[in-house]
Amino acid sequence: MKISHNWLQTFFDQQIPNPAELEDLLTFHSSEIEEVVKVGNDTVIDVKVLPDKSAWLMSHRGMAKEISVITGIPMAHDIFKTKPVLSPVLDKININLKTANCDYYASALINGITVGPSPAWLVERITALGQRSINNVVDATNYIMFELGQPLHAFDADKLATENNQYKIGVRNANEDEEIITLTGENFKLSSADMVVVDAVTDSPIAIAGIKGGQRATVDLNTKNILLESAHFERKTIRHTAKNIKLRTDASVRFENGISVGLAPLSLPVVLELIIKIAGGELIGYGKAGLAEVKRDNVAVTTAKINSVLGLNLTNEIVLSILKKFDYSYKLEGDNFTVTPPWERDDLFLAEDLIEEVGRIYGMEHVASIKPKLEKVSKVNVRQYYAEKIRRTLIDLGFSEVFTSSFRSKDKVKIKNALASDKGYLRSRLHDNIIEAITKNIPHRDLLGLTTIKIFEIGTVFDEESESFQLALGVRTGTTYKAKVDDELLKTAQHEIENTLGLNITWFNTDEGVSEFSLDDILSKLPMPLQYDEVVKTATINYQPFSIYPSISRDIAFWVSSDTESAKVVSLLSETAGNLCVRVTLFDTFMKEDKTSLAFRLVFQSKERTLDGSEVDSLMTKVYDAVAKAGWEGR
Amino acid sequence: MKNIGHQHLLSKMIAEINQIFSQIGFEFAEGPERELVKYNFDMLNVPADHPSRDMQDTFYLADAPELVMRTHTSAVQVRYMLDNKPPIRMICPGKVFRNEATDATHEAQFFQLEGLMIDKDISLGHMKGVLEYFSSKFFGGEVQVRFRPSFFPFVEPGVEVDMMIAKNEHNKLSGRWIEIMGAGMTHPNVLRNAGIDPTVYQGFAFGAGIDRLAVLKYGIDDIRLMYNGDLRFVNQF
Numbered sequence: 115m116k117i118s119h120n121w122l123q124t125f126f127d128q129q130i131p132n133p134a135e136l137e138d139l140l141t142f143h144s145s146e147i148e149e150v151v152k153v154g155n156d157t158v159i160d161v162k163v164l165p166d167k168s169a170w171l172m173s174h175r176g177m178a179k180e181i182s183v184i185t186g187i188p189m190a191h192d193i194f195k196t197k198p199v200l201s202p203v204l205d206k207i208n209i210n211l212k213t214a215n216c217d218y219y220a221s222a223l224i225n226g227i228t229v230g231p232s233p234a235w236l237v238e239r240i241t242a243l244g245q246r247s248i249n250n251v252v253d254a255t256n257y258i259m260f261e262l263g264q265p266l267h268a269f270d271a272d273k274l275a276t277e278n279n280q281y282k283i284g285v286r287n288a289n290e291d292e293e294i295i296t297l298t299g300e301n302f303k304l305s306s307a308d309m310v311v312v313d314a315v316t317d318s319p320i321a322i323a324g325i326k327g328g329q330r331a332t333v334d335l336n337t338k339n340i341l342l343e344s345a346h347f348e349r350k351t352i353r354h355t356a357k358n359i360k361l362r363t364d365a366s367v368r369f370e371n372g373i374s375v376g377l378a379p380l381s382l383p384v385v386l387e388l389i390i391k392i393a394g395g396e397l398i399g400y401g402k403a404g405l406a407e408v409k410r411d412n413v414a415v416t417t418a419k420i421n422s423v424l425g426l427n428l429t430n431e432i433v434l435s436i437l438k439k440f441d442y443s444y445k446l447e448g449d450n451f452t453v454t455p456p457w458e459r460d461d462l463f464l465a466e467d468l469i470e471e472v473g474r475i476y477g478m479e480h481v482a483s484i485k486p487k488l489e490k491v492s493k494v495n496v497r498q499y500y501a502e503k504i505r506r507t508l509i510d511l512g513f514s515e516v517f518t519s520s521f522r523s524k525d526k527v528k529i530k531n532a533l534a535s536d537k538g539y540l541r542s543r544l545h546d547n548i549i550e551a552i553t554k555n556i557p558h559r560d561l562l563g564l565t566t567i568k569i570f571e572i573g574t575v576f577d578e579e580s581e582s583f584q585l586a587l588g589v590r591t592g593t594t595y596k597a598k599v600d601d602e603l604l605k606t607a608q609h610e611i612e613n614t615l616g617l618n619i620t621w622f623n624t625d626e627g628v629s630e631f632s633l634d635d636i637l638s639k640l641p642m643p644l645q646y647d648e649v650v651k652t653a654t655i656n657y658q659p660f661s662i663y664p665s666i667s668r669d670i671a672f673w674v675s676s677d678t679e680s681a682k683v684v685s686l687l688s689e690t691a692g693n694l695c696v697r698v699t700l701f702d703t704f705m706k707e708d709k710t711s712l713a714f715r716l717v718f719q720s721k722e723r724t725l726d727g728s729e730v731d732s733l734m735t736k737v738y739d740a741v742a743k744a745g746w747e748g749r
Numbered sequence: 750m751k752n753i754g755h756q757h758l759l760s761k762m763i764a765e766i767n768q769i770f771s772q773i774g775f776e777f778a779e780g781p782e783r784e785l786v787k788y789n790f791d792m793l794n795v796p797a798d799h800p801s802r803d804m805q806d807t808f809y810l811a812d813a814p815e816l817v818m819r820t821h822t823s824a825v826q827v828r829y830m831l832d833n834k835p836p837i838r839m840i841c842p843g844k845v846f847r848n849e850a851t852d853a854t855h856e857a858q859f860f861q862l863e864g865l866m867i868d869k870d871i872s873l874g875h876m877k878g879v880l881e882y883f884s885s886k887f888f889g890g891e892v893q894v895r896f897r898p899s900f901f902p903f904v905e906p907g908v909e910v911d912m913m914i915a916k917n918e919h920n921k922l923s924g925r926w927i928e929i930m931g932a933g934m935t936h937p938n939v940l941r942n943a944g945i946d947p948t949v950y951q952g953f954a955f956g957a958g959i960d961r962l963a964v965l966k967y968g969i970d971d972i973r974l975m976y977n978g979d980l981r982f983v984n985q986f
Contacts, residue, residue, distance in 0.1 A: 142897055146909070164900035165800045166907075350798045371800055423934055423951060424906075425874025466937055470898070470906035473873075478896035478908060483877035486773040491838075495767075495777035502764055505756055515757035516978035520782070520818075520844065520858055527783075528811035529818075531848060533857050540783070540818075551978030562980055564752060569978070572760070574782050574844065581781055649768045656968045660981045 116243040117177050119157040121261075125178035127190040133157040136181065143184045143474050145171070153242045168371035169460045173263030176458075183439045183475060193262065194458065198383040204399025205280065207341070208314070211403050212286035215309055215348040216323065218378050218404035221283055222386050223271060225339045227251065227395035236392065250393045251333050251340060255385055256364075263373055264344060264381035265365030267321060268389075269331035271339040275315035281341060283401075284314035285323055294319045295329040300361075308355040309347065322359075324352045325366040342389070344382040346375040346406065376457040379406045408457040415465035417449040423466065424473045425481050436475045490645070497583060497633060499643045500615065501572050504585060504633075507614045511607050513568040513587060518547035520574065527576045540576040544586035545623040545630055547571065552590045552627075560667040560717045563699045566591045566603065572633070582635075585611075588628035600627035615640060665696070665719035666730045670737060672746040673709045680712060683746075687714060690740040691733055694718045694725065711749060755984045758963055759860055759975060763842045766862060766959070769886040773879065775838040775864065780825035782818065782844055783810065789817050789824040792942040793903040806848040808857075818846035822863035823903055823956055826935075829865065830943030835950045837867040842959060853971040860959035867935065867945065867952030873908075876932060876953040884912045888966060890923060891915040896932075904933025904954055922965060929965070930957035 119133050131139060137147045137159065145167065148160040163171050170176045175193065182189045200222065207221050232240070232253040240247050240256060247253050255266040274281055288304035295301050302322065304310065309323035313331070321327045324347035333340060346369075353370035356362050379402070386397055417430050430449055437444050437453060445452040455462035462468060505515060521529070521537035532538040541547060548571060555567045570587035589603040604627055612619055617639055623630040674683065680700055688698045695716050702713035716737070718730045741748065767777050780788070795802050808818040825841040833839075841863040849855050866875065877894050884892040892915070896908035910932050916924035932955035937947035960972045967986070969975070974982040 144898060146897070146899065165902070166900040168800065353798060353800065422870060423872055425872030425877070464905070464937060466905040466934065469934075473906050474898040478873070478898065481873045481877055481896060483881050483894070484872070484874040485878045486875070486882050488772060489774040491771040491774050491776050493776050495779065497779060498764075498767060498777050501760075505760065509754040509756055511754065512752040513754040514980055514983050515755065515760060516980075516983060517757055517759055517976050518978050519976060520846070530809040530811045532808075533848060533850070537857070547978070554978060555980045558979075558981055562984060564980075567980070568754065569980070571978075576783055581783055646768065646771055649764045651765065655986055657970070657982075657985055659970060 115161050115163050115172050117159045117161055117174060118153075118239060118242045119159065120155070120242075121174050121239055122178050122181065125175065125189050125191050126182075126187055128187050130181060130187060131185065133159060139181070139184050142477065142479065144180050154238070156238070156242050158242055158244075165371065166461050168367075169373050170263070170458045172368055172371065172373075173259075174261050176263055186439060193380060193384060197380065198387075200379075200383045200386075200400050204401055206399060207401030208280050208282045209401050209403035210282070210284045210314055212284055213309055215287075215351040216285040216404065217346055217348065218375050218402070218406040219283070219285055219343070219345040220379060220382050220400060220402040221281075221344075222342045222382055222400035223281070223339065223398040224342065224386060224389060224395040225271075225398050227338060227340060227389065227393040229333060229335050229337050229393060233392055249333070249335070251337070251389055254388045254392060255342070258381055258385040258388065259364060259368070262377060262381050262384065263368055264377040265324065265368055266381060266385050267327050267343040267365075268333050269320060269327070269341045269343065270333050270337040271331075271341045272337070273331040274313045274320070274341065277315045282314035283341070283343075284312045284317070285345070286310060286312060288319070292319065294322060296322065296326045296361075297329050297332045298326075299329065302359050302361070304355070304359070307351070308358070309351055311343070311345075322355065322361070323347050324369040325356055325359075325361055326363055340389075340395075342382065342386055344378045344385070346373075346378045346404075372460050374408055374458045374460060375406045376408045410455040410457065410459075411463070412452050412454050413462055413465065413468055414450060414452045415468045416451070419465055420469050420472055423469050424476075425484065426473075426476070428472070428476065432476065433472055436472050439475065440471065494643045494646055496637050496640065496643065499646060500637060500640060501585075501633065502647065503614055504572070504611055507610050508570050508587065508607060511568070511610060512566075513570050513607065516548075516551050516569050516571050517573065518544075518551060518571055520576075522546065526578055542575050542577050543623050543630060544571050544573060544575060544584055545625070545628050548586045548588040548628045549626060552588050556590060556593055557664075560699075560715060561665045561697060561719065563697055563717075565701070568603065568607075583633045584630055585633055586623070586628060586630040588626075590627050595626045597627075603627075604629055661696075661719050661721045663720055663722075663724045665717050666725050666727060668716050668718070668730060668734050669701075669713060670716065670734070670741065671702070671711060671713035671749040672741050673711055673749065674746050676705060676708050676710045678710065683712060684714070686740060686744065687716065687737060690737050691716055691718070692736075694720055694730075694733065713749075755980075755986060757975075757983055758967065758986045759959060761986065762959055762963060762966075763860070766842060766883075766887065767840065769883055770840045770864070773838070773882060775840045775866075778825055778829045778839045778841045779843060780819070780822075780828050780841065782846070783816055784819035784824045786815055786817055788827050789819050789821070792827045792939065793823055794936045794938040794942075795902045799902075808846050808848050819843075820847060821845050821956060822861040823954065825863055826865050826903070826954060827939065827943045830867070830940070830945055835867045835869075835945060835952075837865055837952065839863075839865045841865075851973060853973065854964075856960065856972050856976060858976065859972065862930075862955075862957045862959050862962075864932075864955045865935070865952065866954075867940070867950050869950060871952040873906075873934065873953065876934075876955065879953075880910055880912075880930075880932070880955065884914075884929065887962070888912070888914055888920075888922065890917055890920060895926065899931060899933075901931055901933060901956075903936050903939050905936045907931065907933035910955065927965065929962070930955050932956070 310319040525539035
């Protein structure tokens with residue numbers, strides 16, 4: 115939610131902290147700050163208001179109160195304290211609440227206004243928050259919503275019918291398939307779970323209650339007389355409708371977060387005073403229905419409990435000073451506080467809620483850390499223990515571990531709201547993912563310095579009834595599956611896993627050099643481990659982004675004297691081949707008399723472009739020359 | 750020539766995390782990835798019609814309104830508390846799912862680390878101590894932890910946790926505050942739902958993205974690399 119620093123200042127006589135200081139104070143005592151942006155001579159602070167504070171913090175008044183509590187600077191102007199009242203009550207507006215989901219509705223009639231552009235100060239305030247200025251009446255309702263948190267709406271009174279010289283406003287559940295066109299022209303079809311405000315004379319909808327006004331009674335440049343709505347709608351209904359018709363507005367967000375009903379009667383005199391000031395006109399009177407009274411239950415907490423949860427050593431005096439900053443009414447007996455939450459706060463029910471208030475205002479930085487006791491865990495997780503054992507076995511055999519997606523394009527279990535059509539189902543086996551991963555890695559064998567791709571995954575698979583923790587492994591030596599070579603390697607790995615675990619495993623989905631088994635099926639047959647094996651800590655490695663361009667490989671073989679160290683040969687080759695040579699792999703060695711034959715594969719790749727074969731060939735010419743110069747005889 | 754394979758960074762990190770926590774008595778727990786709404790939301794104090802349920806975009810299953818792909822490992826908290834009485838010290842690393850568009854910093858599936866400690870007199874001070882112990886061992890060096898107010902429905906008070914590794918020229922993460930996880934004191938409703946008397950017991954819970962820890966520790970620029978089976982990534986570690 116965007117908050118203007120200049121606007122905040124209007125609640126105080128004393129200077130409030132500058133935006134940078136405020137950002138810090140709010141971060142450590144209230145809410146996360148998304149962004150602080152300079153707008154003209156103002157600064158706008160974008161505050162991430164989380165659900166627990168949304169009922170009372172989504173307004174400049176709410177934020178000003180928060181700042182007053184944090185800094186101790188008193189609010190000089192607070193409508194919640196002056197509590198303006200309206201008169202006269204009028205028989206010109208009849209309000210009928212036909213649904214329990216609207217507990218209070220007030221409507222004021224102002225005649226003789228002049229709709230036009232807003233004054234410069236109002237345009238500045240509204241646009242600083244990234245809103246569009248529409249006209250003085252609409253801007254005034256929006257302004258008071260951003261000021262106090264109460265959504266408001268103005269209807270053109272002359273577009274409504276009257277009966278016996280009386281306006282009739284109703285709030286009722288929508289009829290099944292009832293349609294309404296909003297003031298911005300979209301058509302919505304509603305259901306009986308939704309709520310509408312109606313012109314009760316004709317029973318026709320003039321607003322989707324609490325969400326958006328209808329086109330029918332839109333205020334425009336010809337409007338002379340208006341009915342101003344300040345009402346309270348039940349949060350669950352608004353949430354349901356906003357979600358269903360996919361229309362979330364500044365109004366709906368505030369209602370669904372549970373703003374207090376007490377805001378509605380308070381905001382009406384404020385907004386109509388502003389409208390009369392900037393658009394002229396005269397208040398004829400107002401009508402209301404329902405009750406706007408708020409009863410809050412007491413919450414009790416002891417200083418001992420506060421300290422025991424926060425890990426602090428606060429005294430009664432410190433707790434007291436914090437409660438006073440909030441203006442909470444409270445009683446103190448011994449170290450037992452009984453607090454009556456103010457009417458605007460809907461988030462204080464439990465001792466823990468008060469503990470949070472005390473903790474965040476006092477400052478969480480005062481929490482002192484208590485060192486944990488060193489004490490080995492007594493129970494070992496069998497799944498983790500044996501999964502790690504299998505991993506070590508496979509890694510020794512040259513297998514690398516992969517993690518792949520749990521989603522498939524088609525399988526047994528369907529996701530109701532999938533991200534994409536190729537992710538619509540849960541995987542029922544690992545087999546297909548392993549095949550895909552092998553296929554993806556085959557072209558990179560030279561780059562990886564591998565002749566065979568050997569991979570495995572340990573993860574969860576799903577069928578209709580249950581899920582299972584499985585392992586799949588796969589090998590491929592050529593570009594396609596070759597039973598003779600690949601099955602041999604697969605079998606060796608299967609045997610090694612069985613040896614490690616000391617039991618026979620039922621393998622399934624064995625096909626194309628891939629095989630799978632369920633860890634869950636065998637864990638109960640394995641001995642209970644007493645402690646975890648030590649994890650070998652590897653040096654911290656920084657990930658290196660790899661090139662997206664294809665690589666080119668070249669082989670070279672030559673004779674060296676048998677006392678030549680191959681490492682020296684490798685470094686000569688890679689130095690000569692230059693930076694584009696990303697890997698030198700020794701792939702064949704044999705001895706004949708006093709000579710050794712070495713065969714290397716050099717892999718070339720650029721980070722910026724696709725390499726040209728002739729470019730690599732000229733690099734290889736350099737390599738041949740260097741080899742000859744070293745006295746090594748080519749083969 | 751013998752080629753040694755490579756363990757995936759995620760399972761390697763999980764083993765390392767488990768080793769660190771096992772030394773201070775935290776048990777490795779697990780739970781299903783396809784979870785009952787009851788454990789993923791209801792019993793964690795996330796009511797059906799409350800905006801707090803919108804904090805996480807959820808995958809639902811067709812024809813099974815009682816099931817979701819778990820949105821957090823917190824789902825394991827209640828399961829564990831129903832089976833184990835305090836004192837409780839538990840971690841749960843595992844896969845979680847969010848219905849979010851993917852990019853270099855977001856995956857629809859990723860790994861989380863849950864932690865839970867419940868006893869008669871556990872405070873935010875204990876949480877600070879445990880998280881400092883963990884971060885020091887995991888990132889190396891002397892690590893300080895600080896809390897900022899936040900909100901998660903299953904804790905009260907809720908905090909964001911930042912860490913700072915003592916300044917060290919060999920570690921580019923050192924000398925500045927870095928957000929690492931969300932945490933807080935377990936909400937009394939959650940304890941009660943799990944059959945633990947909140948007037949007797951209290952404690953803390955935390956939840957961190959293991960992927961995020963990997964991004965921090967290893968300088969990974971695209972978390973999708975962890976889930977696409979590409980050995981050009983896997984074999985670097």
